[in-house]
Amino acid sequence: MSGSVRVFLACLAIFSAQAEASNGPQYAGYGVQAMGMGGAGIANPTDALAAVNNPAGMGAVGSRVDGSLTATAGQLRSDVHGAKNSDDVLVFVPGFGANYQYRPDITLGLSVSGYGAGIDYGKPIPAFGTSNVKSELAQVLVAPTATYEFQPGHYFGLSLKLGYESLMLHGLENFGATNDRDHALGAGLGIGYLGTLAPGLRLGLTYSSPVWFQKLDAHEDIIPAGRLNMPQQAGLGLAYDLGAWTFAFDYLWIDWSRERALSNSLTEGGAPGAGNGPGFGWRDQNVFRFGVNYRYSERLQLRTGVSLANHQVPDREATLISIAPCNQPKSAHLGFTYQLSDELEVSGAYMYDFRHITRGTGASEGVEAGGELHMLTVGFGYRF
Template sequence: MVFKRSLLAASVAATLIASGAAHATNGYFSHGYGVKSMGMGGGGVALPNDSAMIIATNPAGITETGTQINFDISWFHPVRGYSQTSNSGMFNASAESGSNNFYIPELSASYALNDTSSIGIAIYGNGGMNSDYSGTATSLFGAGNSGAFAAPNSTMTAIYGGGEGGVNLKQMFIAPTYAHKFMDGKLSVGASLLFARQTIQVKGLGAFDNGMYSAAPGYVTGNEVSHSTGWGGKIGVLFHATDAISLAGSYQTKMAMSKFDQYAGLFAEGGKFDIPSTWTIGGAFQVAPAWTLTADFQRINYSSIKSIAGTSTTLGRVKLGSDNGPGFGWSDVNVVKLGAQWQMSPALQLRVGFNHGTNPVGSQDVVFNTLAPGVVKNHYTAGFTYALDQHQELSGAFMYAPDVTVSGPNNAVASYDPSTTTTIHMKQYEATIGYAYKF
């Protein structure tokens, strides 16, 4: 009963906190969930690693985590911005996004019902289609807001010029979970019911807030924070092929979300912003008594979400907010996650990892993605766990994602200077600390 009351209180607190989460690594999905996984490149679909946060990766894994509570908090520091050059110099521009420090909590718990069945819950976040350009930022489109394609010497203010610009997307997931062992414990199967809540706010797109560019003027930019909710599911399997080899896979459904009503004139289908499906397969290999290696492959299906996948090159011919309206032009992302764990002593584990994800943003959609420059590809990670006693452990992880740039033409001003080229960039730092109590 003490465990159940503690879990309820912690769940409520984390729900309130996690609604402010912000992330951006593999597109806008986190590179990993749980401090132990984060130290191994975000991998571990086949390695529960004595952490209830395995729910977020593979719900089958809680059959091996016993009864425990985990709490992690990350400091996430993305550095992103854009620059623009043109032969005439008329459209030269640059800006760095502000709001570079985010604090992201995660909570998970598992409870062993008996030798074969377990229940659990995880609360965690996605997000990071995030940018915050100040009012002093130089305009991408000159100085006019009579339209996105206004003449450069107009006296009116343009997108990102003379006013705030940017977007802030946050997603929170709550995942109650059940898992069961079969085949004398060699095979585990688990399932999570997913509830998602997301919020968004967009600023600085006044140039497009009219009947020429939007199907719903007045619902494009500068409105209050808009909320959306939806449901989905995740299933997972974990199979111990031998004492040294484990294989696993998981699948998360596409989540149909309610519309962002305040931005019905910006996102396709009248404000729809669904969450894409994703699947992961992988293995864990104990190559020596003290060494375990992991290898995962993940697919994130951004192309199935119109508001994310629709190309921005149709802007001006197809209206924002329409059924097939322009979007960010993101393609599907393939992710390879590699990790290694060393049991250095009975109390201390050390970890390293590497995560490579394909870049979802093509050169033709660079200008629109100044709002959300989620272009990083490589992530280098390290981590540790130290057992304080038989019930408590402290873990840490660090991630660095080097700077990636993507350049493309700014077709909005091509009639004035076809040489105009826009470049977006991003790099990231993240440090996570985690605490676990085992009953």
């Protein structure tokens, strides 16, 4: 990967860092319009970020360019054995996509998405170490995507997922961590299908392999096997158009349990950094997304939705949740799109993550963490 590309990805990662997320470091939705519908986009592609939800969706959006900016504001509060901590977060995360109808049955496109979580308490936590506690995980995926319409209304899509990852850990000396930052490159694949089953009824299927990252050498003494990969995931979506209404449903499975750094228990028997060493103790997530879009007029669309998931952090593994605030698995969404001209549209979305408190049990007794999150996204789309 060229130096200029690395610099570009590093800049995007800086934007993504310290943003609390909903499902691990993932957001509840990608693409402004999908975000307004609870993230439901596997069978309802609307813009050139569709490949993030389902690579085959790019086949149905035509030639267009989309850009967005998400403002994320949140509060995280934690209590670690009597040490009370707080962090107020305000970060901005960009999104970008471009798609080109190369032939009537082939599209070529690119989607860029960001993922992240982190905190900065500005003081030490005695149970963790002696320096100020701060963590930042930022991941950026650039996904070149091609689709093929093999029958009218039926698309197959393939994405190459090129990843950049940055991890900084500070104030965790008691766990063997060094106060350092490291970077890694990674790659994976995504495939998808989108098809019209009956008039107005669409089905979407998608699978993403893990994004396998290089070893984070600065953290190999604490992270199992020294690697922090993005997990494999699979999803199914349905969408139905009924007059001016569109109804969409997604089911997404996120396989956190196959990634040792995330799934190994904190009380795992191996030495820190070993493949069977201690990790975050996460379990798999099942995510359900429901969305409704209403075409109010030729120019204005209104939408809403919800995203509901199980919490990936068991109470018995809550010790490290105070440094990895991925703690809000249920959210409500609103959105709109206004057609400024035949080519240009503006969209907005708002998401509220419902406050969730995790109270540790067992080995995590005495640890409590929780927060709430607001996201406001504005984007423009241009058809050509």
